[in-house]
Amino acid sequence: MRASLLQIDVNEGESIDSRRLRVASLVREQAGAADLVVLPELWTTGAFAYEGFSSEAEPLEGPTYEAMAKAASDAGVWLHAGSIPERDPDGPLYNTSLVFSPSGDLVAAYRKIHRFGFDKGEAVLMGAGEELVTVRLPETTLGVATCYDLRFPELFRGLVDAGAETLVLPAGWPERRRAHWTLLAQARAVENQAFVLACGTAGTHAGVPQAGHSIVVDPWGEVLAEAGAGEQVLTVEFDPAKVATTREQFPALKDRMLGLPAPRR
Numbered sequence: 075m076r077a078s079l080l081q082i083d084v085n086e087g088e089s090i091d092s093r094r095l096r097v098a099s100l101v102r103e104q105a106g107a108a109d110l111v112v113l114p115e116l117w118t119t120g121a122f123a124y125e126g127f128s129s130e131a132e133p134l135e136g137p138t139y140e141a142m143a144k145a146a147s148d149a150g151v152w153l154h155a156g157s158i159p160e161r162d163p164d165g166p167l168y169n170t171s172l173v174f175s176p177s178g179d180l181v182a183a184y185r186k187i188h189r190f191g192f193d194k195g196e197a198v199l200m201g202a203g204e205e206l207v208t209v210r211l212p213e214t215t216l217g218v219a220t221c222y223d224l225r226f227p228e229l230f231r232g233l234v235d236a237g238a239e240t241l242v243l244p245a246g247w248p249e250r251r252r253a254h255w256t257l258l259a260q261a262r263a264v265e266n267q268a269f270v271l272a273c274g275t276a277g278t279h280a281g282v283p284q285a286g287h288s289i290v291v292d293p294w295g296e297v298l299a300e301a302g303a304g305e306q307v308l309t310v311e312f313d314p315a316k317v318a319t320t321r322e323q324f325p326a327l328k329d330r331m332l333g334l335p336a337p338r339r
């Protein structure tokens with residue numbers, strides 16, 4: 075199976091409309107080169123451009139949905155289109171990821187569960203998702219999570235319990251914490267014996283330089299491919315069957331001790 079991670083440069087020098095057109099054309103260019111294409115988190119606004127979240131929020135089936143559904147079907151690829159600031163007509167904003175089939179149908183929408191910013195930014199401007207999401211592809215089952223979710227191993231364990239074998243994580247991760255990004259992507263792969271496809275952004279927006287360094291890790295923790303800092307298409311071939319063989323040959327997941335009692339005081 076081949077996947078292309080599109081590490082998009084997100085900066086204020088380019089309008090959202092123009093970036094959307096450019097990204098759609100990059101997705102189309104993956105026709106024949108990839109089975110699955112992955113985009114980063116909030117690549118329209120920028121994950122740290124909090125001031126634009128409300129003004130640039132879209133309904134689920136808004137302009138990014140339209141452009142990405144068409145790009146997926148033109149290219150004939152599965153498309154994890156990264157996330158949008160979603161305006162729910164009956165509720166708050168959400169950081170929502172969209173996954174399209176090769177015929178351009180929306181097959182999953184995931185509202186980010188862990189919002190970043192502590193007492194500001196996304197954490198106060200957006201609502202928290204409440205549901206884990208997996209997507210069955212012919213070759214593998216995707217488990218989807220977004221950026222800051224990477225720090226919460228229990229979410230990924232929940233995805234694995236629901237059948238996930240390939241963990242897909244769009245992000246807008248800052249350069250300041252790049253070491254965490256690489257370390258945590260490898261940790262999530264090793265502990266869950268799963269592939270991790272983590273796609274970040276390049277460039278600087280809202281004064282926050284982005285880490286880039288999108289990464290693909292196999293179930294043994296080996297880095298199969300890693301991008302540099304700038305805009306880049308990172309294409310990798312991987313064998314989804316390696317999840318089953320790794321889990322058979324080194325069956326650590328079977329040794330989980332669930333329901334341990336709390337420590338005695």
Ligand SMILES: NC(=O)CCC(=O)C(=O)O
Binds near residue numbers: 115220245248
């Ligand atoms: N957009 C995000 O979720 C940023 C996460 C981050 O910067 C971190 O976990 O560190």
